[in-house]
Amino acid sequence: MEFLTASNIIFVILSVTILFFGVMMVTETKILRSATYLFFVLFGVAGLYLQMNYEFLAAVQLSVYAGGIVVLFIFAILLIKNLGEEKEKNSKQKSIMGAIAAFSGLALCLITIFKYKFVTADFSRATEITSNLNMQQIGNTLMGTEKYQYLLPFEASSILLLACIIGGLVVAQINKEDRK
Amino acid sequence: MSMPLECYLVVSTLLFFIGVYGFIVRKSLISILMSIELILNAVNINFVAFNRFLYPDQLEGFIYSLFVIVIAAAETAVAISIIINVYRAKKNIDVKSINQLKN
Amino acid sequence: MEALISSIQPFAPYVLLLPFLMFIFLGLTSFRISGKTAGIIGTAGFSIVAIICYYIAIQYFFNGGEVDGVYQPITLFNLEWLRISDTLVISIGFYLDPISAMMLIVISTVSLMVHIYSFGYMFEHGHYDEGMQRYYAVLSLFSFAMLGLVLGTNIFQTYIFWELVGVSSFLLIGYYYTKPAAVSACKKAFIVTRFADMFFLIGILILSYYTQTFDFNTLNADNAALVHEKMSDIMLCGLPLTSVAMFLIFLGGAGKSAMFPFHIWLPDAMEGPTPSSALIHAATMVVAGVYLVARLFPIYSFEAPNVLDTIAYIGAFTALFSAVIACAQTDIKRVLAFSTISQIAYMMVALGVARIGEGEASLGYTASMWHLFTHAMFKAMLFLCCGCIIHCVESNEMSKMGGLWKYMKLTCICFAIGCLAIAGIPPFSGFFSKGEILSACFENGYTAIYICMTFVAGLTAFYMFRLFYHIFFYEDPDYGQHKPHDQDWKMSLPLIVFAVYTCICGFFKFGDLVTADLSAIEIHTNWTVEGISLTVAAIGIAIATVFYYKKNNIPATIMSKCSGFCHAASRRFYIDEVWYYITRSIIFKIICNAIAWFDRHIIDGFMNLLGWITNEVSDDTKDVQDGNVQSYAWIFIMGVIIITALTLYL
Numbered sequence: 025m026e027f028l029t030a031s032n033i034i035f036v037i038l039s040v041t042i043l044f045f046g047v048m049m050v051t052e053t054k055i056l057r058s059a060t061y062l063f064f065v066l067f068g069v070a071g072l073y074l075q076m077n078y079e080f081l082a083a084v085q086l087s088v089y090a091g092g093i094v095v096l097f098i099f100a101i102l103l104i105k106n107l108g109e110e111k112e113k114n115s116k117q118k119s120i121m122g123a124i125a126a127f128s129g130l131a132l133c134l135i136t137i138f139k140y141k142f143v144t145a146d147f148s149r150a151t152e153i154t155s156n157l158n159m160q161q162i163g164n165t166l167m168g169t170e171k172y173q174y175l176l177p178f179e180a181s182s183i184l185l186l187a188c189i190i191g192g193l194v195v196a197q198i199n200k201e202d203r204k
Numbered sequence: 205m206s207m208p209l210e211c212y213l214v215v216s217t218l219l220f221f222i223g224v225y226g227f228i229v230r231k232s233l234i235s236i237l238m239s240i241e242l243i244l245n246a247v248n249i250n251f252v253a254f255n256r257f258l259y260p261d262q263l264e265g266f267i268y269s270l271f272v273i274v275i276a277a278a279e280t281a282v283a284i285s286i287i288i289n290v291y292r293a294k295k296n297i298d299v300k301s302i303n304q305l306k307n
Numbered sequence: 308m309e310a311l312i313s314s315i316q317p318f319a320p321y322v323l324l325l326p327f328l329m330f331i332f333l334g335l336t337s338f339r340i341s342g343k344t345a346g347i348i349g350t351a352g353f354s355i356v357a358i359i360c361y362y363i364a365i366q367y368f369f370n371g372g373e374v375d376g377v378y379q380p381i382t383l384f385n386l387e388w389l390r391i392s393d394t395l396v397i398s399i400g401f402y403l404d405p406i407s408a409m410m411l412i413v414i415s416t417v418s419l420m421v422h423i424y425s426f427g428y429m430f431e432h433g434h435y436d437e438g439m440q441r442y443y444a445v446l447s448l449f450s451f452a453m454l455g456l457v458l459g460t461n462i463f464q465t466y467i468f469w470e471l472v473g474v475s476s477f478l479l480i481g482y483y484y485t486k487p488a489a490v491s492a493c494k495k496a497f498i499v500t501r502f503a504d505m506f507f508l509i510g511i512l513i514l515s516y517y518t519q520t521f522d523f524n525t526l527n528a529d530n531a532a533l534v535h536e537k538m539s540d541i542m543l544c545g546l547p548l549t550s551v552a553m554f555l556i557f558l559g560g561a562g563k564s565a566m567f568p569f570h571i572w573l574p575d576a577m578e579g580p581t582p583s584s585a586l587i588h589a590a591t592m593v594v595a596g597v598y599l600v601a602r603l604f605p606i607y608s609f610e611a612p613n614v615l616d617t618i619a620y621i622g623a624f625t626a627l628f629s630a631v632i633a634c635a636q637t638d639i640k641r642v643l644a645f646s647t648i649s650q651i652a653y654m655m656v657a658l659g660v661a662r663i664g665e666g667e668a669s670l671g672y673t674a675s676m677w678h679l680f681t682h683a684m685f686k687a688m689l690f691l692c693c694g695c696i697i698h699c700v701e702s703n704e705m706s707k708m709g710g711l712w713k714y715m716k717l718t719c720i721c722f723a724i725g726c727l728a729i730a731g732i733p734p735f736s737g738f739f740s741k742g743e744i745l746s747a748c749f750e751n752g753y754t755a756i757y758i759c760m761t762f763v764a765g766l767t768a769f770y771m772f773r774l775f776y777h778i779f780f781y782e783d784p785d786y787g788q789h790k791p792h793d794q795d796w797k798m799s800l801p802l803i804v805f806a807v808y809t810c811i812c813g814f815f816k817f818g819d820l821v822t823a824d825l826s827a828i829e830i831h832t833n834w835t836v837e838g839i840s841l842t843v844a845a846i847g848i849a850i851a852t853v854f855y856y857k858k859n860n861i862p863a864t865i866m867s868k869c870s871g872f873c874h875a876a877s878r879r880f881y882i883d884e885v886w887y888y889i890t891r892s893i894i895f896k897i898i899c900n901a902i903a904w905f906d907r908h909i910i911d912g913f914m915n916l917l918g919w920i921t922n923e924v925s926d927d928t929k930d931v932q933d934g935n936v937q938s939y940a941w942i943f944i945m946g947v948i949i950i951t952a953l954t955l956y957l
């Protein structure tokens with residue numbers, strides 16, 4: 025099989041984008057820029073989802089992450105005085121510790137990944153099935169109570185979100201005493 | 205669709221440990237929170253890739269990553285409100301300044 | 308025999324179980340229930356026990372315990388508790404023979420009466436005493452322990468319950484724990500009896516090491532043949548080992564029964580509430596030593612007669628010694644305490660002069676048990692009378708009393724009956740039992756002891772009537788607004804019950820029931836001996852009447868003539884001081900200082916070293932706990948990586 029297919033090239037571009045901006049994000053000292061790089065990472069991940077034919081997930085990724093969470097981060101950064109311009113000073117010792125943890129973990133995981141032989145499914149069949157993956161199927165899976173259907177976690181997460189709205193409000197509100 | 209599964213796994217592993225590095229190294233709480241987002245995304249890629257390549261006729265990994273996104277959103281919202289509260293109390297968001305548990 | 312067992316077996320476990328459950332219940336709920344409720348529950352519970360005890364004892368004595376003229380020991384149940392070796396087993400059981408049946412009657416009667424009496428005694432100034440729940444809980448514990456002690460099937464069960472009665476005695480002496488005197492008294496009682504129990508334990512260990520059994524039945528069987536077979540040839544430092552072991556066991560008994568020189572705790576034990584003194588320090592616990600010797604009597608009699616002689620001499624000396632002290636005490640409870648010591652010494656003497664054998668040899672055994680029985684009744688009554696008096700006068704001192712005859716008729720009559728009984732005046736019970744003891748001494752050829760004990764009988768009459776006159780006649784102090792008066796039925800009923808016992812139980816045919824070899828003996832009254840003792844008692848009473856009936860200066864004149872002796876007697880012949888000297892100057896200074904040095908420098912040093920090491924190590928490692936989330940995360944991640952690597956690739 026030819027290696028230089030369009031999808032492969034796109035995958036390489038996406039993964040390079042993800043990793044490059046990921047590294048930029050964790051090394052950037054200005055936090056507002058850091059948030060911007062995160063935005064690109066999330067875009068890249070959404071692209072990977074699209075590549076795997078999960079359009080709905082990509083849409084969720086973009087709307088919730090890129091549209092919601094990153095905006096939240098940026099607002100938080102702007103709310104906190106001077107944080108946008110301030111440079112973060114990271115100690116050398118901590119960088120070394122982080123590098124040790126990251127590289128040793130990376131080595132372990134990569135060794136494991138390449139040693140293990142994954143039995144991948146038949147792709148001809150897979151494309152056939154996934155081409156049928158539409159919103160209706162996802163909706164049924166989320167709302168059903170049968171096996172492989174997820175009504176209960178769905179409801180639980182809705183309650184979680186509600187609790188989180190209330191919790192966020194309660195935690196962030198200014199006490200009357202503080203205001204005085 | 206011809207990229208093998210391992211490629212996705214390598215990307216997600218790299219992303220994961222970039223997140224871990226950021227979590228350990230960064231000073232401000234918001235950066236740490238963003239590193240956590242990286243870690244979550246890496247995990248999501250894994251879920252989706254496994255779903256796609258190993259069990260393409262089911263939706264487990266798909267739904268799971270959907271829930272992860274939901275929970276990440278909730279977590280971020282609460283965490284940011286906590287961070288803002290910390291900022292009110294301490295006038296900074298340095299992770300070193302919240303060490304009351306130490307004594 | 309089978310009919311007897313089947314008729315009493317169903318009830319037997321409750322004799323031990325009920326008081327124990329009562330103790331647990333009252334002890335645990337003491338913060339939830341009022342003192343009155345606790346008292347009612349405790350008394351109701353114990354009356355059931357008392358009924359069962361009476362039933363068992365009466366069934367045993369009159370309805371089948373006797374087979375061919377011999378009372379058969381019965382083991383109603385025997386639960387294995389600890390197995391030490393193939394043959395050495397500690398069990399908890401129920402052993403019924405004449406003396407344990409008799410003790411059942413004594414304990415249940417006195418304890419029930421004290422339960423009832425305490426109701427009135429603990430009610431003062433219009434309310435019940437604060438610690439009443441605790442008081443009744445400990446009373447239940449004591450009853451449980453004492454019943455367990457007398458019913459023991461083996462010497463180790465007896466030992467365990469022996470310690471338990473020590474504990475409950477400790478708790479009751481220290482009942483008024485805010486009073487320093489009570490606190491030091493309870494410590495003293497506990498330490499002294501524990502010290503004696505150490506010898507007891509050593510004695511048990513020697514005995515059981517050689518015979519490989521704790522069981523009374525096995526030990527006493529066939530005239531102590533087992534002990535004879537296993538131990539008679541062994542000598543220890545020129546003494547027969549059996550004698551050493553039996554003497555050590557007697558020392559334990561001497562501690563509980565307050566024989567010289569372990570008697571020092573009993574007078575101080577009077578700091579406890581008077582009803583508990585009546586129960587523990589007059590009627591039941593203090594006779595445990597006598598009971599112990601009686602329980603092992605075949606071994607003493609056949610294998611260690613020389614120890615019995617020693618017991619007789621120690622008893623005689625103690626009797627004389629404490630009777631003399633009793634004459635010089637001014638605290639009414641202390642007088643009774645010394646008289647108790649003296650009377651227990653009588654029982655010890657009686658056991659000491661007795662042997663299992665033909666004719667009059669075993670008379671002392673019966674006399675001792677008889678005296679135990681009668682003494683328990685009249686001494687408990689005397690104590691309860693004292694309780695009534697103290698309740699009114701609110702003092703223990705003789706000088707605060709006098710002329711109470713006018714106010715407390717019932718108490719006075721009961722007290723008089725008790726005094727006549729203890730002085731040995733017919734027809735009260737003391738006359739018969741004490742007379743038999745004196746006859747036993749006389750007829751077994753212990754003339755010196757006989758003379759001594761007769762003299763003590765006179766002294767007893769003297770000091771008891773000195774006490775009696777001092778309380779009820781002598782002078783007439785002003786009692787102010789609150790005139791003393793007889794107490795209500797709760798405190799009077801026990802007095803009457805005991806008075807009835809004291810009047811009638813001299814006429815029981817004790818020789819038919821309780822004997823050394825379990826078959827009935829004929830008790831003759833030796834009129835010479837009785838006549839002499841009666842005369843001596845009459846002389847004692849007469850002297851007391853002359854001295855103390857009306858206030859006069861005869862006693863003061865006599866006391867000034869021999870002031871040194873009187874002073875010594877009132878200070879109890881400085882035995883306490885001797886013990887203090889021994890403990891303080893010898894034991895504390897020489898032994899304890901060395902041990903303390905060892906403890907302080909070696910043991911503490913080692914502990915300090917451990918502490919220092921821990922300190923240093925934690926000082927070095929505490930930086931790990933720096934409160935920084937990121938270093939925790941780093942450690943966590945590294946840990947995960949290492950563990951994963953190890954599990955996957957190792």
